[in-house]
Amino acid sequence: MKVKIIAWFLCSIVQANSIQLNNENVTLNLTPGENSIGISLTFDDQEKLSGQIGLTTNVDIPDACEGASSCYIQNGNVNLTVDSINSGFSISWQSNDTEITFQDCLDLSRAKMNWFGGPEMWQADWPIENLSIKNRIYTTTKTDNGAVGERYWLNSKGSFVFVNDKVPLFLDQNNLKQGSICFISSLSGPYIGRNRVILEYNLVAKSNAKEAHLYAVNNFLGKPQGHPDEWIIRNQIWTTWAKYKKDINDDIVLGFAKDIADHGFTGQIEIDDYWETCYGSLIFNSEQFSGINNTVQTLKDLGFTVTLWTHPFVNHNCEDTMTYGQEHDYFVKSEDGGDQTSWWNGNLSHYIDFTNEEAGKWFIDRLKLLQEQHGIDSFKFDAGESDYPPPNPVLNGDVELSPNSITSAYVRTCATFGGLIEVRSAWRTQDLPIFVRMLDKDSRWGLNNGLHSLITSLLQFNLNGYVFVLPDMIGGNGYVEAPTAELIARWTQANTFMPTLQFSYLPWDITSDDFDGVAIIKKFVALHEEYADEILNAMNNSITDGTPVNPPIWWVDPTNADALKVNDEYLLGEKILVAPIVEEGSTSRDIVLPSGSWKDGNDGKVYEGPQILKAYLAPIDVLPFFIKQ
Numbered sequence: 001m002k003v004k005i006i007a008w009f010l011c012s013i014v015q016a017n018s019i020q021l022n023n024e025n026v027t028l029n030l031t032p033g034e035n036s037i038g039i040s041l042t043f044d045d046q047e048k049l050s051g052q053i054g055l056t057t058n059v060d061i062p063d064a065c066e067g068a069s070s071c072y073i074q075n076g077n078v079n080l081t082v083d084s085i086n087s088g089f090s091i092s093w094q095s096n097d098t099e100i101t102f103q104d105c106l107d108l109s110r111a112k113m114n115w116f117g118g119p120e121m122w123q124a125d126w127p128i129e130n131l132s133i134k135n136r137i138y139t140t141t142k143t144d145n146g147a148v149g150e151r152y153w154l155n156s157k158g159s160f161v162f163v164n165d166k167v168p169l170f171l172d173q174n175n176l177k178q179g180s181i182c183f184i185s186s187l188s189g190p191y192i193g194r195n196r197v198i199l200e201y202n203l204v205a206k207s208n209a210k211e212a213h214l215y216a217v218n219n220f221l222g223k224p225q226g227h228p229d230e231w232i233i234r235n236q237i238w239t240t241w242a243k244y245k246k247d248i249n250d251d252i253v254l255g256f257a258k259d260i261a262d263h264g265f266t267g268q269i270e271i272d273d274y275w276e277t278c279y280g281s282l283i284f285n286s287e288q289f290s291g292i293n294n295t296v297q298t299l300k301d302l303g304f305t306v307t308l309w310t311h312p313f314v315n316h317n318c319e320d321t322m323t324y325g326q327e328h329d330y331f332v333k334s335e336d337g338g339d340q341t342s343w344w345n346g347n348l349s350h351y352i353d354f355t356n357e358e359a360g361k362w363f364i365d366r367l368k369l370l371q372e373q374h375g376i377d378s379f380k381f382d383a384g385e386s387d388y389p390p391p392n393p394v395l396n397g398d399v400e401l402s403p404n405s406i407t408s409a410y411v412r413t414c415a416t417f418g419g420l421i422e423v424r425s426a427w428r429t430q431d432l433p434i435f436v437r438m439l440d441k442d443s444r445w446g447l448n449n450g451l452h453s454l455i456t457s458l459l460q461f462n463l464n465g466y467v468f469v470l471p472d473m474i475g476g477n478g479y480v481e482a483p484t485a486e487l488i489a490r491w492t493q494a495n496t497f498m499p500t501l502q503f504s505y506l507p508w509d510i511t512s513d514d515f516d517g518v519a520i521i522k523k524f525v526a527l528h529e530e531y532a533d534e535i536l537n538a539m540n541n542s543i544t545d546g547t548p549v550n551p552p553i554w555w556v557d558p559t560n561a562d563a564l565k566v567n568d569e570y571l572l573g574e575k576i577l578v579a580p581i582v583e584e585g586s587t588s589r590d591i592v593l594p595s596g597s598w599k600d601g602n603d604g605k606v607y608e609g610p611q612i613l614k615a616y617l618a619p620i621d622v623l624p625f626f627i628k629q
């Protein structure tokens with residue numbers, strides 16, 4: 001990348017170079033010289049030294065900035081402003097030269113630190129300091145499951161970085177510089193139509209990771225204004241997708257629902273995938289669904305609510321809808337004027353421009369008509385990532401928020417349908433009272449998009465400020481391989497203390513000679529229902545004070561080094577600790593208990609934390625969980 005910095009001169013240096021924090025001095029050092037640490041936060045007590053944030057920049061800090069914490073520099077086409085803010089510092093590079101690239105790298109490898117936050121990923125490692133990310137366009141992306149990724153990185157020492165929404169951001173981690181995360185700002189890729197390059201971020205330091213995160217939620221990320229509909233928290237979602245894929249019709253949906261009801265379950269039935277005449281018409285296919293009115297009525301008589309899968313695309317073969325959309329200029333166009341794009345169900349498709357209010361209304365009105373005509377309760381809204389519209393999209397609104405603004409606009413349009421909906425992508429929409437679903441999981445065990453990643457994705461969503469997490473289908477989607485009865489049993493357990501349970505593969509279809517899978521599923525669905533008030537209570541707390549609904553276990557013991565590393569346990573609120581089995585064939589595991597007294601949810605025994613329970617026994621019908629006394 002090209003860097004054009006020629007000469008620097010100093011305009012002003014203001015203020016002292018340290019702030020006071022919990023009786024410690026936190027110092028921001030601007031150090032001149034090439035290849036040196038450009039900006040670092042240093043804590044004055046020895047122990048905290050390991051917690052410093054080291055930053056290197058690709059532009060030299062001028063000599064005159066040495067030792068300053070507030071420094072403003074201009075050299076004609078580049079401004080650097082460094083300022084003290086509450087509990088930290090703000091750093092801002094700006095240039096009107098659109099060819100310039102800024103690159104600031106943060107040292108992740110300082111001893112004894114863990115990092116959290118960052119994007120949703122297919123390989124869902126946690127903590128995140130070892131992730132490898134190669135110069136990725138840091139927007140909501142279908143690539144690598146990046147549907148949820150705020151510009152927020154938090155460390156175990158209680159510092160965080162929050163990068164401004166307007167930065168044309170690329171992210172590079174453990175690639176250009178091993179042990180570093182680099183924030184790169186450049187007007188390439190989808191960042192079109194802008195007339196300046198900026199790299200702005202805040203560095204904030206608090207006394208521990210919990211305090212820092214609460215500060216981030218209340219000052220940067222935002223917190224929810226309400227919670228999703230209680231109905232789906234107390235009951236389950238049953239989607240036709242994994243079991244039937246695209247081949248659905250009235251009889252299949254009815255048979256699926258009756259089967260579920262016959263086994264004593266209820267909740268929300270999701271008619272998932274090909275129910276339309278063509279993708280995007282939003283009209284029921286009269287061959288497969290000639291009796292849809294009856295079907296919906298029968299599902300309701302059985303006690304279910306009914307949702308339809310939908311998406312923001314209009315395929316080319318939906319001629320009437322496409323023509324109408326084109327005539328009204330309702331589709332996103334790329335820089336060159338083309339409005340064609342592709343997705344997994346169509347290579348000739350169009351994307352509704354939700355940044356155009358009229359286009360959003362067109363989408364809403366057609367969905368409302370479906371509700372009125374057929375009695376549909378709500379919708380599952382798929383896709384929404386910013387790389388589904390045509391490349392280099394021209395959107396309405398602030399060009400410096402593009403292309404992520406298409407994700408926000410879509411999600412906000414969907415949210416007008418209320419608390420029974422789900423979306424799967426999100427950007428700066430933490431305030432909405434809706435479920436955000438994890439990307440489709442695979443029917444396997446590991447962090448490679450299998451069962452273990454259910455927990456790490458949960459933690460990543462919660463630390464991005466999306467606390468109403470809809471875990472993906474129990475047992476995964478069966479894309480590569482089908483789930484086993486053991487996987488379904490362990491998946492249900494792992495999911496029990498998350499906000500809701502979503503099934504597609506039916507537990508009585510996939511059985512084992514070794515255990516009664518259906519009895520296990522019933523036991524944990526009942527346990528989930530028993531704790532529904534606790535889930536709602538945790539949601540209420542997230543609304544009032546920003547506490548995650550499902551935090552990592554360090555939340556209740558933020559300086560416990562063992563707890564900070566854990567990626568196979570989670571909390572519900574601040575009182576329930578869950579430690580599922582996520583390894584095939586395993587019937588015991590080590591459990592990290594943070595400080596406090598913990599009552600075993602299975603046998604009532606009380607353990608004093610912090611301690612590690614070695615080889616805790618958990619046969620196939622046991623989920624280890626503990627209640628803080």
Ligand SMILES: *[C@@H]1O[C@H](CO)[C@@H](O)[C@H](O)[C@H]1NC(C)=O
Pocket residue numbers: 076077078096
């Ligand atoms: C950068 O552009 C802004 C807006 O056009 C203008 O006000 C400012 O003077 C420019 N700065 C420089 C250093 O060219």
Ligand SMILES: *[C@@H]1O[C@H](CO)[C@@H](O)[C@H](O)[C@H]1NC(C)=O
Pocket residue numbers: 074076077078079094095096
């Ligand atoms: C640099 O900062 C000055 C003072 O705030 C402002 O007038 C100017 O437009 C800025 N230049 C750029 C390139 O942002």
Ligand SMILES: *[C@@H]1O[C@H](CO)[C@@H](O)[C@H](O)[C@H]1NC(C)=O
Pocket residue numbers: 126127128129130
């Ligand atoms: C990251 O890598 C280092 C060095 O290989 C290793 O010691 C550490 O345990 C790893 N951390 C995580 C969270 O995987």
Ligand SMILES: *[C@@H]1O[C@H](CO)[C@@H](O)[C@H](O)[C@H]1NC(C)=O
Pocket residue numbers: 343344345346347
């Ligand atoms: C789109 O094109 C690709 C490459 O030719 C093909 O593999 C894929 O099946 C097509 N998708 C659809 C939905 O037609």
Ligand SMILES: *[C@@H]1O[C@H](CO)[C@@H](O)[C@H](O)[C@H]1NC(C)=O
Pocket residue numbers: 289290291292293372373374
């Ligand atoms: C369903 O009922 C609506 C009226 O509520 C009617 O307009 C529509 O044609 C019916 N659909 C079918 C497939 O019977």
Ligand SMILES: *[C@@H]1O[C@H](CO)[C@@H](O)[C@H](O)[C@H]1NC(C)=O
Pocket residue numbers: 533534536537540
């Ligand atoms: C959550 O808050 C709502 C609104 O204040 C209240 O009606 C409800 O009882 C609370 N639920 C729980 C479980 O605390």
